[in-house]
Amino acid sequence: MGLVRFLARRLLLTIPVLFGMSVVVFLLIRLVPGDPAQVILGLRATPEGLAAIHRDLGLDLPLHRQYVQWLENFVTGNMGQDYRSHVPVIVLLRQRLPVTLELAALSMLLSVLIALPLGVAAAVRRGGTADRAATLLGLVGISIPDFWLAIMLILFVALGLGVLPSSGFRPLVDDVAANLRSLLLPAVTLAAGLAAVLVRMTRASMAEVLNREYIRFTRAKGLRERLVVYKHALRNASIPIITVIGLQSGYLLGGAVVVEQVFDLPGLGSLTVNATLERNYPVVQATAMVIGLMFVAVNLATDVAYALLNPRIRAE
Amino acid sequence: MMAASGDVVSIEAPHRRRSSLRRSAAMSAGLVIAAALVFAATFAPYIAPADPTSMDFQAPFHPPNRAHPFGTDNFGRDVLSRVLFGYRTSLLVGTGSVALSLVGGIPLGLLAGYLGGAVDHLIMRPMDALIAFPAILLTVALAGVLGTSTFVLMIVIAVVYLPIMVRTMRAAVLAVRAEPFVEGARARGASNLRLALRHVLPNAIDPVLIQASILMGIAILIEATLSFLGLGTQPPNPSLGLMLADGRDIMRDAPWVVVFPGLAIMLAVLSFNLTADGLRDVLDPKADRI
Numbered sequence: 160m161g162l163v164r165f166l167a168r169r170l171l172l173t174i175p176v177l178f179g180m181s182v183v184v185f186l187l188i189r190l191v192p193g194d195p196a197q198v199i200l201g202l203r204a205t206p207e208g209l210a211a212i213h214r215d216l217g218l219d220l221p222l223h224r225q226y227v228q229w230l231e232n233f234v235t236g237n238m239g240q241d242y243r244s245h246v247p248v249i250v251l252l253r254q255r256l257p258v259t260l261e262l263a264a265l266s267m268l269l270s271v272l273i274a275l276p277l278g279v280a281a282a283v284r285r286g287g288t289a290d291r292a293a294t295l296l297g298l299v300g301i302s303i304p305d306f307w308l309a310i311m312l313i314l315f316v317a318l319g320l321g322v323l324p325s326s327g328f329r330p331l332v333d334d335v336a337a338n339l340r341s342l343l344l345p346a347v348t349l350a351a352g353l354a355a356v357l358v359r360m361t362r363a364s365m366a367e368v369l370n371r372e373y374i375r376f377t378r379a380k381g382l383r384e385r386l387v388v389y390k391h392a393l394r395n396a397s398i399p400i401i402t403v404i405g406l407q408s409g410y411l412l413g414g415a416v417v418v419e420q421v422f423d424l425p426g427l428g429s430l431t432v433n434a435t436l437e438r439n440y441p442v443v444q445a446t447a448m449v450i451g452l453m454f455v456a457v458n459l460a461t462d463v464a465y466a467l468l469n470p471r472i473r474a475e
Numbered sequence: 476m477m478a479a480s481g482d483v484v485s486i487e488a489p490h491r492r493r494s495s496l497r498r499s500a501a502m503s504a505g506l507v508i509a510a511a512l513v514f515a516a517t518f519a520p521y522i523a524p525a526d527p528t529s530m531d532f533q534a535p536f537h538p539p540n541r542a543h544p545f546g547t548d549n550f551g552r553d554v555l556s557r558v559l560f561g562y563r564t565s566l567l568v569g570t571g572s573v574a575l576s577l578v579g580g581i582p583l584g585l586l587a588g589y590l591g592g593a594v595d596h597l598i599m600r601p602m603d604a605l606i607a608f609p610a611i612l613l614t615v616a617l618a619g620v621l622g623t624s625t626f627v628l629m630i631v632i633a634v635v636y637l638p639i640m641v642r643t644m645r646a647a648v649l650a651v652r653a654e655p656f657v658e659g660a661r662a663r664g665a666s667n668l669r670l671a672l673r674h675v676l677p678n679a680i681d682p683v684l685i686q687a688s689i690l691m692g693i694a695i696l697i698e699a700t701l702s703f704l705g706l707g708t709q710p711p712n713p714s715l716g717l718m719l720a721d722g723r724d725i726m727r728d729a730p731w732v733v734v735f736p737g738l739a740i741m742l743a744v745l746s747f748n749l750t751a752d753g754l755r756d757v758l759d760p761k762a763d764r765i
Contacts, residue, residue, distance in 0.1 A: 179604020307737035413609030435619030
């Protein structure tokens with residue numbers, strides 16, 4: 160099967176996932192015990208207010224028509240408005256999304272920079288210092304609660320050393336240095352968990368490849384060790400590593416929910432949490448849908464990446 | 476995973492090889508810590524140095540000392556006692572959610588993997604939709620909708636775990652179903668039900684157990700995280716996440732109120748991760764061993 164057919168098939172496979180995802184998000188509001196309009200308005204509920212929300216959410220229609228209407232609105236960017244500020248949800252998304260994406264990208268970069276060389280070094284010299292460091296990082300990194308790591312960084316680095324801001328955000332367009340300073344601690348927090356998973360996978364995958372026949376052959380040919388490790392071995396070890404990076408980007412988006420809250424960053428995550436606490440359902444639905452969509456997109460990109468790296472996968 | 480070595484391919488279901496369990500240092504360490512934590516949580520009312528809620532306005536902000544090994548908070552409450560009681564919530568949510576997801580996930584995964592075809596699709600497509608969300612996001616959204624309490628949290632985490640369990644079980648069943656011993660039993664006239672329960676299930680359960688141990692640790696993390704965000708356990712119920720949320724306001728004066736609960740969470744999660752690593756070494760010697 161050619162690359163094009165593989166891509167076409169993979170794209171088709173996302174359709175049922177997207178459909179299921181949208182149904183889950185749509186049903187979220189309908190799971191609210193009692194009348195969601197009542198919950199949204201609380202003590203401020205008036206008959207007119209309730210009726211207006213019923214109309215907005217389409218709660219007076221049969222369920223399947225509600226779904227179709229909701230999906231139509233979502234796809235056309237009409238996602239309703241924030242019940243507190245009356246700002247359209249799409250505007251909020253446009254403000255918040257870049258912050259989360261920048262945070263995720265920075266965390267990913269940091270964790271790859273740490274985990275990849277460490278994992279490779281650990282596999283090359285097993286039992287050495289790098290190996291021990293990798294094992295420790297692998298175990299502690301996945302066990303440490305990210306919001307607690309965030310608190311510790313604020314307490315000991317931001318407040319203790321006073322070198323980096325403990326909260327707040329400067330946009331990239333304002334001031335690049337200030338922007339990076341405001342994102343460094345949140346990115347380190349998120350990177351820790353990711354680096355842990357990545358270092359484990361890199362070490363395992365490299366160790367397996369380094370044992371193969373062809374590596375012994377390239378060594379026997381007298382190639383320099385660095386070339387053997389980084390060119391010949393790492394390329395073949397990269398498929399499981401890329402898979403893990405792809406799978407873990409979901410973790411990054413999820414982790415952003417918490418870390419943004421602790422560092423008071425105006426991203427998608429803190430928007431989701433605050434909207435959830437305020438029972439601001441249109442915002443919750445929109446953010447859940449957007450994060451879900453990004454997750455699906457990243458998974459798709461991961462599959463495409465391996466198809467490019469390994470032609471055998473396309474054949475299946 | 477099969478013990479199909481030797482000169483003849485066995486067509487008997489290989490029985491669990493408990494006798495040949497190799498000792499795994501990681502698992503022993505993990506199990507010892509986990510057992511100690513379960514013990515401490517269960518008997519918290521007897522071993523805690525103080526009542527976790529009793530305030531002592533004579534002794535606020537005490538740093539760790541002999542009477543208060545983890546110090547006291549702004550109300551003079553003993554931090555160690557509060558950690559021990561917080562463990563009760565952590566472990567309750569952890570075991571409850573993992574047990575619920577096993578109860579749902581084992582039969583669904585077995586059905587999907589064993590029967591295949593339409594049943595497989597019917598079970599797996601909704602699972603794909605559920606797994607399409609990052610776990611923490613789904614728990615946040617569900618907790619926001621269903622309300623906030625320890626019990627809801629347990630259900631929510633179980634829902635998030637369900638597709639993971641179903642997938643793990645299904646994959647293991649698919650692998651075992653193709654083994655010669657299953658064919659052998661079928662040829663001897665075993666019924667589908669007997670094949671699935673007697674032959675496939677016991678030989679496909681190992682990955683599920685490993686997964687359960689990992690998910691136990693993650694459940695403790697999720698409970699703490701959601702309670703920290705205000706979406707889980709509500710005061711005055713004890714929770715390590717809540718302690719961290721409250722402690723943030725006073726951490727400059729009393730860092731121990733945020734340091735110890737966090738270390739406590741980490742220790743619990745670490746013990747279950749170590750157990751999972753050890754289980755993997757023992758149950759599945761081929762996987763992930765370098």
